[in-house]
Amino acid sequence: MADNVQAPALxxxxxxxxxxxxxxxxxxxVTPAQFPxxxxxxxxxxxxxxxxxxxxxxxxxxxHFARFEPLPGxxxxxxxxxxxxxxxxxxxxxxxxxxxxxxxxxxxxxxxxMDFGTKGSGRTPWSxxxxxxxxxxxxxxxxxxxxxxxxxxxxxxxxxSVIETGEALERGDEPSPTRSAVLVRLSHGHIxxxxxxxxxxxxxxxxxxxxxxxxxxxxxxxxxxxxxxARLLDHVVARTARLxxxxxxxGFVHGVLxxxxxxxxxxSFDYGPWRFTPRWDPAFTAAYFDHGGLxxxxxxxxxxxxxxxxxxxxxxxxxxxxxxxxxxxxxxERYQAEVTQxxxxxxxxxxxxxxxDRGVIEAIxxxxxxxxxxxxxxxxxxxxxxxxxxxxxxxxxxAAYRPRRARDHxxxxxxxxxxxxxxxxxxxxxxxxxxxxxxxxxKIAAVRALGEALGPRTEPAGIA
Numbered sequence: 001m002a003d004n005v006q007a008p009a010l011x012x013x014x015x016x017x018x019x020x021x022x023x024x025x026x027x028x029x030v031t032p033a034q035f036p037x038x039x040x041x042x043x044x045x046x047x048x049x050x051x052x053x054x055x056x057x058x059x060x061x062x063x064h065f066a067r068f069e070p071l072p073g074x075x076x077x078x079x080x081x082x083x084x085x086x087x088x089x090x091x092x093x094x095x096x097x098x099x100x101x102x103x104x105x106x107x108x109x110x111x112x113x114m115d116f117g118t119k120g121s122g123r124t125p126w127s128x129x130x131x132x133x134x135x136x137x138x139x140x141x142x143x144x145x146x147x148x149x150x151x152x153x154x155x156x157x158x159x160x161s162v163i164e165t166g167e168a169l170e171r172g173d174e175p176s177p178t179r180s181a182v183l184v185r186l187s188h189g190h191i192x193x194x195x196x197x198x199x200x201x202x203x204x205x206x207x208x209x210x211x212x213x214x215x216x217x218x219x220x221x222x223x224x225x226x227x228x229x230a231r232l233l234d235h236v237v238a239r240t241a242r243l244x245x246x247x248x249x250x251g252f253v254h255g256v257l258x259x260x261x262x263x264x265x266x267x268s269f270d271y272g273p274w275r276f277t278p279r280w281d282p283a284f285t286a287a288y289f290d291h292g293g294l295x296x297x298x299x300x301x302x303x304x305x306x307x308x309x310x311x312x313x314x315x316x317x318x319x320x321x322x323x324x325x326x327x328x329x330x331x332x333e334r335y336q337a338e339v340t341q342x343x344x345x346x347x348x349x350x351x352x353x354x355x356x357d358r359g360v361i362e363a364i365x366x367x368x369x370x371x372x373x374x375x376x377x378x379x380x381x382x383x384x385x386x387x388x389x390x391x392x393x394x395x396x397x398x399a400a401y402r403p404r405r406a407r408d409h410x411x412x413x414x415x416x417x418x419x420x421x422x423x424x425x426x427x428x429x430x431x432x433x434x435x436x437x438x439x440x441x442x443k444i445a446a447v448r449a450l451g452e453a454l455g456p457r458t459e460p461a462g463i464a
Contacts (some may be wrong), residue, residue: 005441008051008055009055009056009060010052010055010056010071011052011055012052012054012055013071013072013073013106014052014073014106014107014108015055015071015072015073015074015104015105015346015458016073016074016105016107016113016114017073017074017105017200018105018214018218019075019077019079019102019105020075020424021205021214021324022210022211022214023205023207023209023210025071026081026082026195026207026458027079027080027081027102027202028079028080028096028124028125028126029077029078029079029080029084030077030078030079030080030101030122030124030125031078032068032078032101032118032121032122033069033121033122033123033133033165033182034067034325035066035163035165035166035167035180035182036156036165036166036167037164037165037166038062038066038163038164038165038166039163039164039166040058040061040062040069040138040161040163040164041136041162041163041164041181041437042139042143042159042161042162043058043061043160043161044158044159044160044161044186047158047186048160050108050109051106051108051114051186052106052148052340054093061161062163065160065161065163065182065184065272066163066165066182068103068118068121070104070400071104071106071116073106074102074104074105074106075102075104075105077284078101078102078103078118078121079101079102080096080097080098080100080101080102080124080125080126081096081097081101081102081190081192081195082096082126082198083095083096083192083194083195083196083197083198083260084194084197084198084201084259084260085192085193085194085197085258085259085260085261086194086197086258086259086260086307086310086331087258087260088258088290088294089294089306091197092260093198093201094126094128095194095260096124096125096126097124097126098123098124098126098127098130098132098209099119099120099121099123099124099127099130099131099132099133099134100117100118100119100120100121100124100127101117101118101121101124102115102116102117102190102224103116103118103121103130103184104116104432105119113188113218114186114187114188115186115187115188115189115190116160116184116185116186116187116230117144117157117184117185117186117187117190117269118182118183118184119134119138119139119142119182119183119185119270120132120133120134120138120139120165120181120182120183121182122179123364124365131169133165133167133169133180134180134181134182134183135169135171135174135178135179135180135181136164136178136179136180136431137174137178137181137428137432138181138272139159139162139181139182139183139349140162140427140428140431140440141271141274141424141428142159142183142185142271143150143159143162143367143444144272144419144427144440144443144444144447145274145419145422146158146159146185146271147159147444147447147448148250148276148419148447149246149250149252149268149380150451151447151448151450151451151454152246152249152250152251152252152346152393152450152451152454153246153249153328153342153345153346153454153456153457154243154246154247154250154252154268155239155242155243155246155265155266155267155268156189156267156268156269157185157186157187157267157268157269157270158185158186159183159184159185160184160185160186160344161183161184162181162182162183162184163182164179164180164181165180165181165182166180167180168180172441173288175276181433185269187263187265187267187269188219188265188267189215189218189219189264189265189267190263190265191211191214191215191219191265192259192261192262192263192264193236193259193260193262193263193264193307193308193310193311193314194258194259194260195211195264195274195309196208196211196311196314196315197259197310197314199211199314199317200313200314200315200316200317204317205317205318208314208315208317208318209224209228209318212224212228212229212232212315212318213228216228216231216232216235216266218373219235219264219265220232220235227323229315229318229319229323229324230315230319230323230324230326230327232264232388233308233311233312233315233324233327233328234327234330235264235266236264236266236308237308237327237328237330237331237334238266238313238334239264239265239266239267240266240305240307240308240331241301241304241331241334241335241338242266242334242338242342243266243267243268243301243304244301244303244304244335244338244339245301245335245338245339245341245342245374246268246338246342247268247300248297248300248301248339248343248436249339249342249343249345250276250287250346251276251280251286251287251297251375251376252274252275252276252277253274253275253276253277253279253284253295253296253297253300254268254271254274254286254295254300255272255273255274255275255286255287255290255295256270256272256287256295257295257300257303257304257307258299259310259311262304262307264311266380271289273286273287273288273289274286275421276375276376276419276420277297277375277419278374278375278398278420279368279372279373279374279375280365280368280375281297281298282296282297282298282299283296283297283298284296284297284298285297301335301339302387304331304335305328305331305332305335307362308328312324312325312327312328323394340357340358340361342435342457343360343361343364344357344360344361345404345454345457346379346382346383346454347360347364347379347382347385348382348383348384348385348404348405348407348454349384349385349398349401349402349403349404350401350402350403350404352400352401356397356400359397360394360397360398360401362436363391363393363394363397364391364394365380365388366393367390367393367394370390371390371391373388374416374418375418376416376417376418377416377418378391380412380416380417380435382394383407383412383453383454384403384404384405384406384407385398385402385403386398404455405455409449409452409453410449411449411450411452411453412453414446414449417446417449417450419447423443426439427440427443
């Protein structure tokens with residue numbers, strides 16, 4: 001489309017090409033798939049308004065997010081990123097973006113770098129035996145996951161667009177043939193721990209230093225220097241400790257916390273076999289193939305710490321060990337502080353600090369474990385500091401706390417809002433059977449009302 005036609009709709013969009021500062025050995029230029037259909041099923045107008053895309057009509061939206069015509073000032077060609085990773089603790093040097101790519105970059109209103117990543121956009125050099133496609137059900141599940149996590153204060157990628165693509169896909173884990181879609185997600189970056197692992201594997205210290213400098217500059221607003229690797233690790237440890245704590249407070253199980261699924265901004269993304277645990281069950285798993293419970297609900301902090309250790313091992317390519325070890329040793333301390341903050345935030349009370357807060361957290365976990373009350377119901381009833389029946393010791397402790405915000409939102413007078421897998425299936429069934437999206441849209445509205453009732457969490461430190 002001519003520049004003078006698209007300029008008014010994209011006047012507020014601030015395109016960026018920061019990734020091109022890095023050596024081209026980190027990515028491959030790719031060509032998007034050509035789909036037989038492009039039916040717009042979801043556009044996140046709330047997010048679009050925040051990033052200067054709200055004025056795109058549906059036709060131009062499809063042009064950019066199904067045909068992947070370049071956004072002004074951004075990448076001319078999509079890039080499939082190269083990385084390695086530990087997958088269930090087994091190292092795999094043969095992976096990369098296999099059914100997605102980095103489509104575009106931009107700066108948001110605060111000047112932060114944002115990436116547009118895709119899923120289901122076609123084959124790449126890293127697709128191996130896959131078809132590079134995404135099921136429509138997988139796309140719907142990702143929307144539900146990201147909307148719920150955003151409402152619950154988790155730093156997450158946001159589902160920006162889902163377009164049905166008219167292909168019949170064969171899948172072994174759901175009824176086939178099934179409908180297809182292409183998803184675009186918005187996040188603060190796609191540099192993974194596995195990106196650094198690949199460079200360490202290749203012993204490419206020069207590119208490693210370039211990526212360290214890129215991350216510090218664009219994500220954390222810092223210049224590189226002799227201590228750059230340790231400072232980068234420090235940021236990642238802090239942010240992943242916060243993410244693990246946020247998962248616990250949300251009752252969320254990601255399912256596949258491999259090093260290629262953990263990015264260096266500590267932002268949750270790439271939702272496959274996720275689940276919300278119905279009750280406080282440390283052994284609850286999301287992935288049917290996680291036979292040993294490696295990424296069970298209660299083991300997620302351990303998984304994050306282990307992944308940070310793999311980043312430290314990779315950074316030994318450009319750093320001495322002692323400063324990296326010193327940073328790693330702070331993970332447990334940071335996690336304890338973050339899980340306290342996250343649980344008290346969801347409880348809706350103002351922290352008092354120290355032993356008092358720790359006592360409240362222990363009482364919450366003990367009560368949830370012994371009463372088997374669903375997590376979502378507990379926080380719905382307890383918001384503002386009112387402990388439900390069966391939590392007598394918690395009620396006594398909460399007498400000293402003040403509410404973080406009034407319990408005056410209409411949400412608190414309505415039903416509990418959760419995202420159990422049975423409800424996810426119930427939302428998908430009418431879409432699959434009769435193309436009825438009403439339950440889906442009703443759920444999104446309910447989830448966003450929950451987010452409004454909870455209010456925002458404090459912005460995490462360190463993102464430039």
